[in-house]
Amino acid sequence: MTNGNHTLNEILTQANAWEDALQAFYAMSARIQSAWQALQPQQVVFTGCGSTHYLSQTAAELFQSLTSVPSRAYPASEIALYPQSVLTDPAHTLLIAVSRSGATTETIQAIKRFEQAGGAAVWSITCYPNSPIAQSSALILLAEAGQEESVAQTRSFASMLVLAQALAALLGAEDVLQLKQLPNLGRQLIAETESQMKTLGSDAGLERFFFLGSGLQYGIANEAMLKMKEMSLSHSEAFHFMEFRHGPMSMVNQKALVVGLLSQQTHRYEQKVLSEMKTLGGRILSLTTEEPADGSAYHITLPKNLPAWAMPALYLPPLQLLAYYRAVSKGLNPDNPRNLTAVVYLDETEFEA
Amino acid sequence: MTNGNHTLNEILTQANAWEDALQAFYAMSARIQSAWQALQPQQVVFTGCGSTHYLSQTAAELFQSLTSVPSRAYPASEIALYPQSVLTDPAHTLLIAVSRSGATTETIQAIKRFEQAGGAAVWSITCYPNSPIAQSSALILLAEAGQEESVAQTRSFASMLVLAQALAALLGAEDVLQLKQLPNLGRQLIAETESQMKTLGSDAGLERFFFLGSGLQYGIANEAMLKMKEMSLSHSEAFHFMEFRHGPMSMVNQKALVVGLLSQQTHRYEQKVLSEMKTLGGRILSLTTEEPADGSAYHITLPKNLPAWAMPALYLPPLQLLAYYRAVSKGLNPDNPRNLTAVVYLDETEFEA
Numbered sequence: 001m002t003n004g005n006h007t008l009n010e011i012l013t014q015a016n017a018w019e020d021a022l023q024a025f026y027a028m029s030a031r032i033q034s035a036w037q038a039l040q041p042q043q044v045v046f047t048g049c050g051s052t053h054y055l056s057q058t059a060a061e062l063f064q065s066l067t068s069v070p071s072r073a074y075p076a077s078e079i080a081l082y083p084q085s086v087l088t089d090p091a092h093t094l095l096i097a098v099s100r101s102g103a104t105t106e107t108i109q110a111i112k113r114f115e116q117a118g119g120a121a122v123w124s125i126t127c128y129p130n131s132p133i134a135q136s137s138a139l140i141l142l143a144e145a146g147q148e149e150s151v152a153q154t155r156s157f158a159s160m161l162v163l164a165q166a167l168a169a170l171l172g173a174e175d176v177l178q179l180k181q182l183p184n185l186g187r188q189l190i191a192e193t194e195s196q197m198k199t200l201g202s203d204a205g206l207e208r209f210f211f212l213g214s215g216l217q218y219g220i221a222n223e224a225m226l227k228m229k230e231m232s233l234s235h236s237e238a239f240h241f242m243e244f245r246h247g248p249m250s251m252v253n254q255k256a257l258v259v260g261l262l263s264q265q266t267h268r269y270e271q272k273v274l275s276e277m278k279t280l281g282g283r284i285l286s287l288t289t290e291e292p293a294d295g296s297a298y299h300i301t302l303p304k305n306l307p308a309w310a311m312p313a314l315y316l317p318p319l320q321l322l323a324y325y326r327a328v329s330k331g332l333n334p335d336n337p338r339n340l341t342a343v344v345y346l347d348e349t350e351f352e353a
Numbered sequence: 354m355t356n357g358n359h360t361l362n363e364i365l366t367q368a369n370a371w372e373d374a375l376q377a378f379y380a381m382s383a384r385i386q387s388a389w390q391a392l393q394p395q396q397v398v399f400t401g402c403g404s405t406h407y408l409s410q411t412a413a414e415l416f417q418s419l420t421s422v423p424s425r426a427y428p429a430s431e432i433a434l435y436p437q438s439v440l441t442d443p444a445h446t447l448l449i450a451v452s453r454s455g456a457t458t459e460t461i462q463a464i465k466r467f468e469q470a471g472g473a474a475v476w477s478i479t480c481y482p483n484s485p486i487a488q489s490s491a492l493i494l495l496a497e498a499g500q501e502e503s504v505a506q507t508r509s510f511a512s513m514l515v516l517a518q519a520l521a522a523l524l525g526a527e528d529v530l531q532l533k534q535l536p537n538l539g540r541q542l543i544a545e546t547e548s549q550m551k552t553l554g555s556d557a558g559l560e561r562f563f564f565l566g567s568g569l570q571y572g573i574a575n576e577a578m579l580k581m582k583e584m585s586l587s588h589s590e591a592f593h594f595m596e597f598r599h600g601p602m603s604m605v606n607q608k609a610l611v612v613g614l615l616s617q618q619t620h621r622y623e624q625k626v627l628s629e630m631k632t633l634g635g636r637i638l639s640l641t642t643e644e645p646a647d648g649s650a651y652h653i654t655l656p657k658n659l660p661a662w663a664m665p666a667l668y669l670p671p672l673q674l675l676a677y678y679r680a681v682s683k684g685l686n687p688d689n690p691r692n693l694t695a696v697v698y699l700d701e702t703e704f705e706a
Contacts, residue, residue, distance in 0.1 A: 043423070049595075049596065049599045050596065050598075050599025050600045051599070051600070053596060053599070061438065064438060064441060065435070065437070065438035068441050069441070070396070070423060070441050070442075072425060075593045075595065075596050077567065077593060077594070077595030077596065077622075078567060078568065078571075078593060078595075081567055081568065081595070081618075081619045081622065082418070082567070082568050082618075082619075084418070085414065085417060085418035085568065088417060088421050088422070088423050089423075106595060152600075208588070214430065214431060214434055214435070215431065215434065215435050215438065218431075226600045226601070229600060229601060229603060229604060230600045230603050233603060233604060235561070235588050235604075237590060240428045240430060240431060241430070242402075242428065242430030242431075242434070242459060243402065243403065243406060243428050243430065245403075245697050246402045246403025246404070246406070246697055247403045247404070247505075247579045247582060247583045247690075247693065248579070248582060249692050249693070250582060250583050250586060250690045250691050250692045250693055251582060251586060251588075252692065265434075265435075266434045266435075269430075269434065269704075280692055337600075337603045338603050339602050339603045339605065339633055340600065340602070340603055344598050344599055351622075
């Protein structure tokens with residue numbers, strides 16, 4: 001049994017995998033553009049399970065904001081169980097399936113339902129080119145260097161997210177080459193934040209974690225919540241930033257860490273929420289491109305020179321490290337979370353009824 | 354200071370408020386149909402904050418499944434902060450704002466942004482006919498008898514949900530009069546389940562609560578989570594039913610109650626999840642129209658003779674009672690949850706920038 005060596009290594013080396021994924025993406029960007037032109041879908045549905053559902057949330061939000069094509073995320077199980085409710089116009093819908101392994105049963109079933117309904121096309125984002133999901137896709141965005149040994153997705157998640165960001169930017173006519181800055185910025189951020197995240201992750205005075213993000217950062221907040229939960233078995237939840245006031249903040253006390261994933265365009269609204277949570281006794285970790293506000297005990301400065309669509313992946317490494325060090329300090333092995341396996345395989349015949 | 358008397362009274366009398374709301378609805382159904390015919394929107398967006406965001410999730414899912422018009426829920430804050438990302442075709446979009454008070458700042462701001470973007474029409478579902486949100490709506494669905502003294506929404510939520518169900522059924526050409534059965538079924542369910550919920554709510558051996566629902570029941574699971582959190586300050590989370598396997602189930606142990614809101618069409622997939630959670634040591638409460646499965650320590654039988662679209666409100670009363678009795682047994686006052694107020698008012702000028 002390892003003791004989290006895989007996970008730590010995967011977190012620390014992820015920027016190389018982003019670079020690799022981007023290189024593969026740039027090489028096929030003309031093909032992507034012509035496939036998109038040929039399709040001209042009226043809806044885009046992103047799907048995945050667990051982490052890749054959360055990735056899909058950010059991807060769909062970004063895709064819709066850059067392309068203006070209505071885009072949304074559904075957990076694969078919801079498509080598999082309720083295809084007729086979910087797919088309102090399959091003949092003009094592009095399904096983008098996100099799966100690290102490319103082998104998740106529910107995602108395969110979602111694709112089947114989509115095809116049975118006459119869906120226009122399936123594209124995929126995955127780490128495995130020969131997987132069933134990749135093989136059933138008209139277009140495969142590949143993050144091969146994102147493959148990992150651990151159960152919890154870190155490097156794979158961020159690499160696939162970078163691909164989703166690149167896809168939205170390309171089809172939304174943004175300068176997708178700006179993403180070339182990401183790997184170095186990611187490396188720098190890891191170097192700058194690791195020791196702070198180790199300290200905070202080892203703080204036994206914390207017992208509950210709330211991750212808040214709006215817009216593009218909502219899916220990232222969910223993923224940070226899931227990492228904390230899977231690796232460290234800690235009470236962790238995620239909410240749309242401003243939604244936190246509408247009930248969930250009743251749980252804030254001195255043992256709560258409220259993690260704000262602030263967005264460039266909306267940080268002044270979000271900063272107010274964090275200040276209020278500090279007044280309620282919560283401890284605050286903020287990730288923002290702005291000056292540290294006085295309410296934040298802990299602060300991570302994100303690079304300011306990037307467009308909003310390039311930002312989401314950068315929030316991940318520090319929050320992955322936070323979960324990792326929390327797990328280690330609790331004596332848990334982050335490589336093999338309790339109750340979990342790397343891929344959820346279900347009996348496919350169950351779905352065939 | 355009361356000790357939860359308001360909340361208990363509001364939960365126990367809610368079926369009368371449903372009846373009242375339905376009566377008002379039936380009286381205006383011709384008007385609703387002609388307004389819908391005149392609009393013929395290409396998208397429907399439901400919006401609210403906290404509880405009413407969760408109500409919007411179920412309403413949007415139901416609306417889309419019955420009318421085939423793409424429908425989705427956004428927290429009001431997301432519309433207020435990112436109107437251009439959220440609204441892809443405002444001129445052909447119907448916004449349905451849900452607000453108990455009709456005075457929530459973010460929802461008012463969402464309506465303003467929608468109108469500034471040239472939105473087609475605003476309808477509302479509220480308990481207060483003279484509220485700002487009602488007054489700015491072309492059509493008001495009113496649950497006046499849903500008004501309440503408590504901070505946490507129970508009677509108001511269920512009454513507004515019944516209206517949303519009626520609206521979807523009417524415009525989806527279902528027999529909306531079938532909802533006339535709901536109030537009596539609700540009364541019966543309350544009578545049948547109150548003592549069991551009191552016992553379970555008073556069980557000090559439980560420390561974490563997971564609410565699982567798919568399709569229409571996902572929003573209801575979220576609302577049950579919020580009730581448990583607000584009233585009883587307990588660790589509670591909600592997930593899409595099958596998503597629970599993809600990470601969150603790492604938190605299941607002997608002190609966990611996994612509450613399954615099973616759906617008629619998909620209960621056999623969902624029942625398997627519950628059985629697995631029992632194997633992991635979790636205790637199980639299932640709400641289902643089917644025979645109690647052997648995995649469930651606690652079971653609530655829902656009426657079997659109703660169509661799926663009529664069901665969502667029926668899951669609420671037992672789960673509200675569970676949260677209420679948990680709060681009382683912890684010595685908390687459910688009428689006035691910690692840190693919370695009945696309406697979240699923000700400085701409107703903040704949003705005017």
